[in-house]
Amino acid sequence: MTEGELKLLGRWSSPFVIRVKMMLEQKGLNYEYIEQDLLNKSELLLKHNPIYKKVPVLIHGDRDICESLVILQYIDENWSKTGPMLPVDPYERAIARFWAAYIDDKLLSSFIVIMKAATEEEKAGKIADAHAALELLEGAFMKCAAGKDFFGGDVIGYLDVTLGACLAWIKAVERISGAKLLDETKVPLLMEWVKRFLATDCAKNTLPDVERVEKYGRDLQVARWNVGFG
Amino acid sequence: MTEGELKLLGRWSSPFVIRVKMMLEQKGLNYEYIEQDLLNKSELLLKHNPIYKKVPVLIHGDRDICESLVILQYIDENWSKTGPMLPVDPYERAIARFWAAYIDDKLLSSFIVIMKAATEEEKAGKIADAHAALELLEGAFMKCAAGKDFFGGDVIGYLDVTLGACLAWIKAVERISGAKLLDETKVPLLMEWVKRFLATDCAKNTLPDVERVEKYGRDLQVARWNVGFG
Numbered sequence: 333m334t335e336g337e338l339k340l341l342g343r344w345s346s347p348f349v350i351r352v353k354m355m356l357e358q359k360g361l362n363y364e365y366i367e368q369d370l371l372n373k374s375e376l377l378l379k380h381n382p383i384y385k386k387v388p389v390l391i392h393g394d395r396d397i398c399e400s401l402v403i404l405q406y407i408d409e410n411w412s413k414t415g416p417m418l419p420v421d422p423y424e425r426a427i428a429r430f431w432a433a434y435i436d437d438k439l440l441s442s443f444i445v446i447m448k449a450a451t452e453e454e455k456a457g458k459i460a461d462a463h464a465a466l467e468l469l470e471g472a473f474m475k476c477a478a479g480k481d482f483f484g485g486d487v488i489g490y491l492d493v494t495l496g497a498c499l500a501w502i503k504a505v506e507r508i509s510g511a512k513l514l515d516e517t518k519v520p521l522l523m524e525w526v527k528r529f530l531a532t533d534c535a536k537n538t539l540p541d542v543e544r545v546e547k548y549g550r551d552l553q554v555a556r557w558n559v560g561f562g
Numbered sequence: 563m564t565e566g567e568l569k570l571l572g573r574w575s576s577p578f579v580i581r582v583k584m585m586l587e588q589k590g591l592n593y594e595y596i597e598q599d600l601l602n603k604s605e606l607l608l609k610h611n612p613i614y615k616k617v618p619v620l621i622h623g624d625r626d627i628c629e630s631l632v633i634l635q636y637i638d639e640n641w642s643k644t645g646p647m648l649p650v651d652p653y654e655r656a657i658a659r660f661w662a663a664y665i666d667d668k669l670l671s672s673f674i675v676i677m678k679a680a681t682e683e684e685k686a687g688k689i690a691d692a693h694a695a696l697e698l699l700e701g702a703f704m705k706c707a708a709g710k711d712f713f714g715g716d717v718i719g720y721l722d723v724t725l726g727a728c729l730a731w732i733k734a735v736e737r738i739s740g741a742k743l744l745d746e747t748k749v750p751l752l753m754e755w756v757k758r759f760l761a762t763d764c765a766k767n768t769l770p771d772v773e774r775v776e777k778y779g780r781d782l783q784v785a786r787w788n789v790g791f792g
Contacts, residue, residue: 383664383698395653402659409652422639423625429632434613468613 338363339391341377343370343562344540345548347440348400349388351497353538355407358488359414370559387562401432404490417490424476428483431472432494438465440498443505444560447553459511463518469495470519477521481528488534496529497539501561504545508553568593569621571607573600573792574770575778577670578630579618581727583768585637588718589644600789617792631662634720647720654706658713661702662724669695670728673735674790677783689741693748699725700749707751711758718764726759727769731791734775738783 340356340363342349356363368377368387380396381389390397390406397406408417419425442462449455476483476491483491506513516523529535552559570586570593572579586593598607598617610626611619620627620636627636638647649655672692679685706713706721713721736743746753759765782789 392653397653397656397660399660399663402656402663405659406652406656409655422636423622423627425639426627426632426636429635430627430629433629433632 337391337393340365341368341380341389341391342366342387343368345545346387346560346562347497347501349562350500350538350540351400351493352388352390352403352407354488354493354497354534355404355417355490357534357537358417358493359407359411361407361411370562401429401436401494404432404493408490415487417484417488417493419484419489427472427476428490431469431476431483431491434465435469435494435498439469439495440501440561443498443501446505446509446511447549455509455511459509459513462505462513463515466513466519466522470522473521473525477525482525488529488532492529493534496535499526499530499535500539500542500545501549503542504549507542507546508549567621567623570595571598571610571617571619571621572596573598573617575775576617576790576792577727577731579792580730580768580770581630581723582618582620582633582637584718584723584727584764585634585647585720587764587767588647588723589637589641591637591641600792631659631666631724634662634723638720645717647714647718647723649714649719657702657706658719658721661699661706661713661721664695665699665724665728669699669725670731670791673728673731676735676739676741677779685739685741689739689743692735692743693745696743696749696752700752703751703755707755712755718759718762722759723764726765729756729760729765730769730772730775731779733772734779737772737776738779 338356338361340349340352342352342365344367366376368374370387373385377387377389378385380391381398384398386398388400388403390403392410397403405418418428439462442458442465445458446455446462449458473483477485480486482488483495488496502513514523514526530539568586568591570579570582572583572595574597596606598604600617603615607617607619608615610621611628614628616628618630618633620633622640627633635648648658669692672688672695675688676685676692679688703713707715710716712718713725718726732743744753744756760769
C-alpha cells in the first residue's frame with residue numbers, strides 16, 4: 333500500500349495527534365490531514381473510530397488505525413526501512429513502550445486537572461504529580477539517551493516524539509497555572525533535551541504556537557468542555 | 563541471555579500476571595515464580611518496579627520489565643523464534659495492540675466496579691459496560707480469527723492470552739454479582755472461543771480455580787482493599 337493513500341483525522345491542539353504528525357514527518361511520508369471538531373463529531377470520525385470516537389485516526393487505504401501509540405508503532409513497522417523510531421533491541425523497546433505509556437498515564441493526565449482544578453489544593457497536588465513525573469522522565473532520559481542527544485540516541489525516536497508532542501502544552505500549562513513545570517534545577521538534562529528537540533525541523537513543522545494553545549487552554553477552563561486537549 | 567535467569571514477580575489472582583504466565587508457557591520458557599503480597603509489598607517488588615510498585619514484573623538477568631502488555635511484547639520479541647504470539651503483519655499487530663489495551667481499559671476495569679458498586683444502579687451500569695465491551699470483542703474475534711479457532715488464528719496468540727487470562731475473573735464476577743456476563747445469545751463466537759481456550763494446556767496450567775477467585779473477590783468486597791485483582 334502506498335503512502336498516497338494516507339489520511340490523518342486530527343485536531344490541531346491534541347498532543348496525541350501531534351506525535352503522529354511528528355512520526356509521519358520523521359518518516360518523510362505524505363498524507364492528507366483532515367481537521368476534526370470534537371464538539372461536533374463528523375460522520376468521518378464516527379465511521380473510522382466507532383469505538384472511542386477520538387482523534388488521532390490514521391486511515392491507510394481501507395485500514396483504520398486508532399490510539400496514538402498504536403499508530404506510532406504501525407507507522408514505524410510499516411515503513412521500517414526509513415529510520416526505525418523504536419529501538420531495535422527488545423529490552424530497549426520495552427523501556428520505550430513503558431515510558432510512552434507513563435507519559436500518557438501520569439504526565440498528560442495531570443495537565444487537564446491542573447487547568448481545571450476546583451481548588452488550589454487540588455491544583456498543587458497535580459502540579460506535584462507533574463513534577464514527580466518529569467523527574468522520573470529525567471532519569472529515563474539518562475538511561476535511554478546514555479549521553480546522546482535524544483531518547484532515541486543520535487536522532488529523534490519514539491519516546492522523543494511522544495514527549496516532544498507535549499511541549500506546547502507544557503509551556504501553555506505553565507502560563508495558565510503560573511507554576512513552573514520544567515525546572516532547570518530539577519530536570520537539567522530534560523531542559524537541554526527540550527532545547528535540542530525544539531530546534532529540530534520535526535518540532536518546527538508540527539508543534540502549534542504556545543500562544544494559541546494557551547488561549548485554547550483558557551477557553552477550556554471557562555467552558556469546561558469535556559474534550560481534553562482537543 | 564538465557565531463560566535460566568528469568569523470574570516473575572506475581573500474584574496468583576491477577577489477570578495481568580496470569581497473561582504473562584500464559585505467554586511464558588506458550589513459549590516453553592522456564593522461570594522462577596515469586597508470589598507477592600500486595601498488602602505488604604516486598605523490598606524485591608519495590609526494587610524492581612519502583613515506579614508503579616505493582617505486579618507483574620519480569621526480571622530477566624539484570625533487566626526489569628514492568629507492565630503486562632509491555633512484558634508480553636518483550637517475551638515475544640526476545641524469543642521470537644518460538645512461535646510468534648503477535649501477528650507478523652503490521653496492521654494485524656496494530657489491531658491486536660488496540661484490543662489488548664481495550665480489554666484493560668474497558669473490560670477489566672468494569673469488573674472491580676461491578677463487585678464494589680455502592681448502589682444497584684452503579685452495578686447495573688457497569689454490567690452494561692461489560693456487556694458492551696464483550697460484544698465489541700465478539701466483533702473483534704470475527705475479524706481477527708477470520709473463521710479460525712483463536713484470535714491468533716490456528717494457535718493461541720497475544721490477544722488470546724490477554725483475554726484468556728481474564729476468564730477465571732469473568733466467571734467469578736458472574737457468581738458474585740449474579741449477572742451473566744458471557745451470554746450465548748449475545749456473544750456466541752466468544753463463547754465457543756472460551757470453550758476452546760479453556761481446553762488448552764496453556765489455560766489448564768495457568769488459570770486459577772474459579773472458586774478460589776470467587777472467594778478472593780468476596781473478601782475484596784468486604785475488606786474494600788485497594789489492590790484491584792491481587
